[in-house]
Amino acid sequence: MIHIFANYGGTLLYGLGQTLLCSVLALIFSLILGTLFALLEESPSKFARGVARVYIEIFRNIPLLVITMFFYVVFPLYVVKMNGFTAGTIGLTLYTSAFIAETVRAGIQSVDPGQMEGARANGLSFWQAMRYIILPQAFRYVIPPLGNQFVNLVKNSSTLAFVGGFDLMYQGNVIASSSLETIAAYSAVGVLYLVITMPISYYMRYLEKRLA
Amino acid sequence: MLQNFIDAYSPDNLRYLFGGLGITILVSVVSIIGSFIIGSILGIIRYVKIKYFSAIVGFIIDIIRNLPLILILFFTYFGLPNLGVKPEIIPAAILAMTIFESTMLAEIVRSGIQAVDPGQMEGARANGLTYWQGLWHIVLPQAMVKMIPAIVSQFISLVKDTSLATIILLPEMLYRSQIIYGQNTNYIIPMFVAIALMYFVVCYCLSVLARYLEKRQA
Numbered sequence: 001m002i003h004i005f006a007n008y009g010g011t012l013l014y015g016l017g018q019t020l021l022c023s024v025l026a027l028i029f030s031l032i033l034g035t036l037f038a039l040l041e042e043s044p045s046k047f048a049r050g051v052a053r054v055y056i057e058i059f060r061n062i063p064l065l066v067i068t069m070f071f072y073v074v075f076p077l078y079v080v081k082m083n084g085f086t087a088g089t090i091g092l093t094l095y096t097s098a099f100i101a102e103t104v105r106a107g108i109q110s111v112d113p114g115q116m117e118g119a120r121a122n123g124l125s126f127w128q129a130m131r132y133i134i135l136p137q138a139f140r141y142v143i144p145p146l147g148n149q150f151v152n153l154v155k156n157s158s159t160l161a162f163v164g165g166f167d168l169m170y171q172g173n174v175i176a177s178s179s180l181e182t183i184a185a186y187s188a189v190g191v192l193y194l195v196i197t198m199p200i201s202y203y204m205r206y207l208e209k210r211l212a
Numbered sequence: 213m214l215q216n217f218i219d220a221y222s223p224d225n226l227r228y229l230f231g232g233l234g235i236t237i238l239v240s241v242v243s244i245i246g247s248f249i250i251g252s253i254l255g256i257i258r259y260v261k262i263k264y265f266s267a268i269v270g271f272i273i274d275i276i277r278n279l280p281l282i283l284i285l286f287f288t289y290f291g292l293p294n295l296g297v298k299p300e301i302i303p304a305a306i307l308a309m310t311i312f313e314s315t316m317l318a319e320i321v322r323s324g325i326q327a328v329d330p331g332q333m334e335g336a337r338a339n340g341l342t343y344w345q346g347l348w349h350i351v352l353p354q355a356m357v358k359m360i361p362a363i364v365s366q367f368i369s370l371v372k373d374t375s376l377a378t379i380i381l382l383p384e385m386l387y388r389s390q391i392i393y394g395q396n397t398n399y400i401i402p403m404f405v406a407i408a409l410m411y412f413v414v415c416y417c418l419s420v421l422a423r424y425l426e427k428r429q430a
Contacts (some may be wrong), residue, residue, distance in 0.1 A: 062408050063372035066386060070404050073229035073393075075402065127359035151278065158280035163380060169282055176290065183291045190279050 004188040015171030016192050022085065022167060026092035030153075033093065033148075034100025035135075041101065042108050044126060052101070059098035065159050072163040084125045093149035095151050101181035103149060108134055144211065147204035149198040151197045158193075168192055172191045215291070220402035225392050229403075233410055235302070241372045242306050247313035247370070248363070254314060254361065255321025276315040282376050284308045305377040307405035313370050320366060324359035325351060325416040357429055364422035368415050375411070385410055 005012065019211035032113035040052035068091030073080055082090075111134050119129035176182045210211070258270045276284070277296050288311075289304040299307065336346030378387040389403040 045237070057312075057416065057419075061368070061372075061412045063375040063386070063411055063420060065375045065378070066404070066408055066411060069386070070408075074400055074404060077397070104339070137222070153279040155278070158282045161282065169280065170285075172283070182286070183294050186283060186286050186291060190283055193283065194275060194278055194281060198274065201278055 001184045001191070003188045004175060004179065004181065004184050006012075007179070008171075008185075008188075009174060011171045012168070012188060012192060015166065015168035015189075016196075017087065018166050019154065019157050019168040019193075020162070020196070022089045022092065022157050022165065023150070026089050026096060026157070027150055027154055028097075029093040030097035030100050033097035035104050037097065038104035038190040039130060039201040040132075043103055056098045057100050059094050060102070064091060064095040064156055065162060065175070066201060067095055068159050068163060083163040084160060087163050088157070088160035088165040088167075091159070092152075092153060092156060093158070096149060099149055099152075101145065103142055103145045106140065106145075107138035110141050111137045141211065144204045147200055147207070150202075151201050154196050180194060214305050216398045217405075219403045220392070221394075221406070225399075228388055228392065229385060229406060229410070231350070232388035233414075235382065236371070236384040237375050237414075239302065239374050239377065239382070240367075241310060243309035243313055243370060243374075244367050246306070246310040247317055251317025252309065252312035254318035255325065256347070256352075258318060258322045260324045260343075262429075273315045273318050274282060276312060279312075281308065281312045281373055284312050285377060287378050296409075301380060301382050304354060304375070304380060305382045309370060309373065309377075310400060312373075313366065316366055317363065320362045321355070324355040324362070327358055328354050339340040347427055361422050361426040364425065368418045368422070371415055371418065373410065386392050392395060 024026060037052045037055055040048040041056070043049065068088050071082065071086060071090050072087035075087065108130075115133050115137065116129055119133040120126070124132070157167055158169035160167040162169065168189055172185055175188070176185035179185055226412070241273045254269060254273060257266055258273065260266065266281070285305065285308040288299065288308040292299055292304070332350050332354065333343075333346050336350040337343070341349065374382070374384055375386045377384065381387065389407045391400040393403045
């Protein structure tokens with residue numbers, strides 16, 4: 001395995017960079033989208049709740065790979081050309097945002113309803129109360145599950161390999177087929193994934209314990 | 213456009229696709245059963261803290277949990293032949309899914325057991341039950357009830373994750389849809405609609421079940 005790092009270090013590092021870039025981009029966008037849909041689901045409007053419900057159910061119940069392939073195969077034909085990296089990142093964002101919406105919603109619901117009532121009684125509007133009173137408290141509870149979502153995101157970014165996204169998994173395949181040392185090549189890739197995911201998931205477990 | 217849908221959903225194509233659904237379900241069900249059994253055992257091992265053994269098992273679980281499933285699929289399908297074992301596609305897919313999902317379940321089981329009030333075990337011990345009797349008759353049944361929603365959502369992930377096995381050419385729905393639209397690009401959209409619907413129906417039924425169990429428990 002060490003000679004894989006020695007011979008293909010550059011390729012692996014490039015893949016690691018693409019994986020991290022894609023994961024961070026998808027995390028940022030899916031946090032925005034996910035929070036938005038969580039708020040819609042908690043809003044007083046029945047229509048907004050319906051829209052949020054449909055969005056969340058669709059993206060939670062269709063495999064990530066099908067979503068990514070849709071953007072990779074269908075979009076270039078009818079809408080706009082995009083490379084594998086873009087298609088993969090969009091797919092990851094939409095898929096993860098549905099899970100983040102559920103997580104954030106659970107966080108909002110874990111805040112004592114008295115907080116909202118108190119804020120409303122003090123003259124804040126629903127959205128003001130959400131923004132200044134509920135969300136800041138909800139996010140504290142939501143951090144460990146969000147961290148776990150990020151771990152999932154990094155792992156799921158390996159679907160980029162299906163669409164030629166030049167991520168870590170893709171480079172691993174390239175190295176495995178050119179060096180013919182499958183086990184060593186995939187082990188090297190595995191080690192690099194673990195370098196990202198293990199510390200995050202241990203830290204999140206620690207935070208979870210401290211919050212409990 | 214409508215004509216494309218009618219042509220794409222010819223009886224032959226539909227039969228072919230539903231055959232893929234059958235393979236998805238076969239792989240899912242076998243992996244669900246396997247990973248439930250192995251995951252529960254691993255979770256209990258991790259909870260009971262047998263000296264050294266539990267720590268080592270826990271560390272291996274953490275390693276596998278933090279790897280992408282695709283990598284584990286590659287290990288079983290392309291890596292094992294290097295060690296002299298050459299699995300067929302379906303067993304290789306089932307093996308990879310079972311290994312990966314058992315570690316996910318082990319984590320759910322462990323935290324489920326830990327969520328049971330420690331007073332339950334103390335009460336069981338005070339009433340003369342051994343540690344294992346207390347675990348089996350008192351703690352586990354209560355933990356199971358708490359864990360069921362999380363376990364069902366993990367199984368939903370499992371069903372969706374079977375689509376990743378297209379990378380080792382498992383002839384399930386997604387793979388078969390690609391073969392069909394590979395012959396005629398007009399079929400691309402109808403095929404995506406069809407497989408998205410099929411996955412959605414299977415997974416949505418499971419998530420309704422999860423929500424029902426969650427409500428009943430509360």
